[in-house]
Amino acid sequence: MSRGPQRIVCLTEEPTEVLYALGEQQRIVGISGFTVRPATARREKPKVSAFTSAKIGEILKLRPDFVIGFSDIQADIAAELIRHGVEVWISNHRSVDGILDYVRRLGALVGAGDRAQAYADTLQQGLAAIEREAARLPRRPRVYFEEWDEPLITGIRWVAELVRIAGGDDIFPERAAEPLAKQRILEDPHEVVRRAPDIIFGSWCGKRFRPEKVAAREGWASIPAVRDGELHEIKSPVILQPGPAALTDGMREMAERIRRWAEKA
Template sequence: MGPRRIVCLTEEPTEVLYALGEQDRIVGISGFTVRPPVARKQKPKVSAFTSARIDEILKLRPDFVVGFSDIQADIAAALIRHGVEVWISNHRSVAGILDYIRRLGALVGAGDKANAYADGLQRGLQAIERDAAALPSRPKVYFEEWDEPPITGIRWVAELVRIAGGDDIFPERALESLAKARILEDPDEVIRRAPDIILGSWCGKKFRPGRVAARPGWHAIPAVRTGQLFEVKSPLILQPGPAALTDGVVEIARVIRAWAEQEGAAACRPRS
């Protein structure tokens, strides 16, 4: 049977459980949940990301609470002290997201459905990767997760950029799990690495391409010279759940394919 009254402290368990048809088990969700949209209408909101209304969660009599990362450690500790069973995942990669889906399904007694769902997501990624392999060239991509200070993309984002046909310009930073370790102390490093595409996903606020292009010296970056600055909405890419493996990577692949087609057309243009 598995747990019957689940509180989801972040969006990804909510999205997974709805995808598995197990949404009736959910009794509370994060206030930042946007996927699926129906969840916001059906479920009470009891947490943010770094804080939660512990008393409200306890009133829901949960038998299982799901959260994400060390950032929610204090929330987890408070609930555990009240005798609540809590699972905090800490995955940071594409493989980790797929494994997370399988584990969550197993924990709630829906392992077969979760395995089938994860297998389908993996096949989708493989299809995108096959299509990307046929592109004539691969762009260098700078992904910015925050602007003040600039923070580069996390590991699963860099991996999805690669799957979509590009190369993240800060692969060494992507391996750092904490955002503070991905702060660009020297933004001129982006100029030196010369990305062909700039993707922005400023968590909680709108990406401003014009503001990025106006940074000192950034006019020399190929992406800025050719206007290749695009937003990927943060709910699509910054949650380590199904959204990133579906709509998020599809959006990145769309941008990269358009760039590759533009580059191919330019290469075929006759020179006078």
């Protein structure tokens, strides 16, 4: 008999991606409207939530026996569902190791522990291969990752760790260690100028990254990344969701940009 919850609502993309990867998608009865991975999920599953809001009534109509969300930002959604008697799991992982452990834990919850372990191992091996390649690069760039522009918010911990694995050095490691977005707000944009990144990655969740807008900021013309045209977008679905996408497509995009910079004459 199938074990674990049978009717799961995923309030963010990463549990959906993991469950599909494990072949357990039949358990999913509702997903986030921001889900793009896998593409089939958007066609097959009803969309019942955003990130900071959810259609509570629609969720309850689906009769879920388990709801999965992420972080303090979804605490109010979780609380309302709990008051309606729904079991909710809010994960709060912020690191690469945390993402890998999340895959293993979610697999165990649905009776697919062995498959989840194998999948996590494959993800980890992919990261190790990129790290070995990056170790051979002739130089390491200083990297600024911008998660939002109004106000400026620097990259979260797993992003900073992926930058390092890809062969770069995040210029705000002390900010990356902070779990909440409000703790990663840059009060002084000129601090980026002072730290002089060689590459700027932008991933403005929910809107297109505008390199020309970044380059036009007061005093930023002197930044090496701006001077050399090293301003690159990484789409938020492949880097800002703490799941497999960040460790695969997001990681590869970042590593390729860093490799090209490092090998330039």
